[in-house]
Amino acid sequence: MPVDGHHHIRIARPSKDLAAAERFWVAGFGLSVVYRAEGGTEPGEHDLLMVGRPEASWHLELVHEAARPVMPRPTEEDLLVVYLDEPVPGELVARLEEHGGKRVLSPNPYWNEWGVTIEDPDGYRLVLCRRSWSNA
Secondary structure (H helix, E strand, C coil): CCCCCCCCCECCCCEHHHHHHHHHHHHHHEEEEECCCCCCCCCCCCCEEEECCCCCCCEEEEEEECEEEEEECCCCCCEEECCCCCCCCCHHHHHHCCCEEEEEEECCCHHHHHHHEECCCCEEEEEEEEECCCCC
């Protein structure tokens, strides 16, 4: 069966601090907690935070395993790009910075021209792009 636009997408990443990640993604960016679970202290058990929009067909999953933590290893090209189709609101950038984000320049001049790049508390990059996008 081929994947189509009706399949749900989960983007999973390790996090060193789920509370900091939640502040950034929920209080800063405005996503909702769609699921949360606390794991134990045994290997393979992990804490889990899923953020997104309840009506969306995607969510961001952040995990932390206390017994064997996996440290995030993002590169400057690990991007989550959100196409806003409008100018990037300065108050959104300020709120993201207030909640643990760090504004950075991109090594790709395209993102510097068309958007704003913010590192989340784990070092992954969120690009707020003022352009629109469609796969059609």
